[in-house]
Amino acid sequence: MALELWLVYFVATLGLALTPGPNSLLALTHGGLYGARLALATILGGVVGFSTLIALAMFGLSALLKTAPNALLALKWIGGAYLIWLGAQLWRSPPMNLTLVDSGARPSASRLFRQGLLSALSNPKVILFYGAFLPQFVDPQRGLAVQFVVMAATFAVVEFLVELLLALLAFRVRPWLQRGGRAFNRSCGVLFVLIGVALPLAR
Secondary structure (H helix, E strand, O other): OOHHHHHHHHHHHHHHHHOOOHHHHHHHHHHHHHOHHHHHHHHHHHHHHHHHHHHHHHHHHHHHHHHOOOHHHHHHHHHHHHHHHHHHHHHHOOOOOOOOOOOOOOOOHHHHHHHHHHHHHOOHHHHHHHHHHHHHHOOOOOOHHHHHHHHHHHHHHHHHHHHHHHHHOHHHHHHHHHHHHHHHHHHHHHHHHHHHHHHHHOO
16 A cells, blocks of 8 residues: 555544544543543444454455456445535534433443444444445555555554543543534535545546
8 A cells, every 4th residue: 555545544534533423422421431441442342343344345345356357446436426425414414412321330341342342333334434435545456455454454543542532531522522513523524525526536
């Protein structure tokens, strides 16, 4: 994976990790309820789930390119259109609902890990997103296995650090997102639209 392409992927991945979603909300909620140390289990579960979905998307992409080598261009345009649609949906979405429930008894780390894992795996939009997102950065002239390792590792590290930051700053971030959540959603929506427009045109 060329360095300049990786830098674009890194920025896009950072934007994706910062976008409000079920796992970021879960990390934020568990950080506020149980503290960042216990919320680590939630975050690790989500990262494992996301990495599994990235693997599924890459293996599916690899099989497709073996049977239809020219399919990557079509995937880029279809994926770009999907990213634009996601950006438009995010633009119209309301702020996250960050109302917390009574914490009750502290759950075990294994239970929080399972919650993070299932939250990532049970979102059908995630696998569709990766199917649209990853082809924008694939270089068919290079080995897909190496590119998968680089993409998955980059995403896992970025997602982990962003969710850990949310868990650490839970009490400070919640009011800010409630006040400025709509503007934040619109900023992320614009980012997705720009990615959807620019990447299929890139050579």
